[in-house]
Amino acid sequence: MEVKIGVIHASRELTIDTALEAGEVEEQVREALASGGLLSLADAKGRRVVVPVEKLAYVEIATSSAGQVGFRS
Secondary structure: OEEEEEEOOOOOOEEEEOOOOHHHHHHHHHHHHHHOOEEEEEOOOOOEEEEEHHHEEEEEEEOOOOOOOOOOO
């Protein structure tokens, strides 16, 4: 699952590829917003991204398209 995180006052978004399902990512975002603390997500390689919720502009959850190679007929 590809997750893009927009951060206030940052010119680029954060993009991570996580093994979590869309519902799990959404639940973690909801919990972080409700607590007013930190959003913490791990990517598929074990790296962790931590963002204070007051700096979140948006969170986009999409299916990952990385690694697809081929031709369409």
